[in-house]
Amino acid sequence: MSTKVVSTSFALLGLALSLYAVHVEIHGSKDESYSAYCDISPTMSCTKVFTSEYGHIWSHLGLVPKSSLLDQPNAVYGVFFYLVMAYLFLFTHKPAATNVMLVLSSASLILSSYLAYILAFVLHDVCIVCVSSYVCNFVLFGGACYRAVREDTAYRKRAHSSGGGGGGAGKGIKKD
Secondary structure (H helix, E strand, C coil): CCHHHHHHHHHHHHHHHHHHHHHHHHHHHHCCCCCCCCCCECCECHHHHHCCHHHCHHHHCCCCCCCCCCCCCHHHHHHHHHHHHHHHHHHCCCHHHHHHHHHHHHHHHHHHHHHHHHHHHHCCCCCHHHHHHHHHHHHHHHHHHHHHHHHHHHHHHHHHHCCCCCCCCCCCCCCC
16 A cells, blocks of 8 residues: 555544544533543543643643634644645645645644643543544654655656766756
8 A cells, every 4th residue: 555545544534533523622612511432431531631721732832812713622723734634645746745744744743742741641531532643643744754755765866867966956857
């Protein structure tokens, strides 16, 4: 199976998880008795996590004011992230797109690591949806890295075969 198919599949899985998380947060914040399918026990509750102050990480960190337009649930940002990643894996083939993928997936890993820490050591919870999204982010980072290495290898082969020695825009090297 190709990296493109695997990465796109995980981006779509992440999108589905994020949409479900938005659904859970909306219902959980309106109704305290709401119980989502992912609420398995008191220590395995995604509703508890999504409706906590950490469910809006940017306002919690003080980067955006509470109740501002940018103070959206983490999952809303996830929806946009996974849509962009799926689009880039499916429809773009330029090195600039790969660089964007590397930056976005690196940021997602950093944020996932922070949120995993919060999940385990602050909230003392296991959120199946959250952990699944962390796995998606890891796979997307791997896919972006693989694509970057593959593009670099192809560029070096073209440069070497044109006699350019890999150092410049020699004959046979297409400029982007």
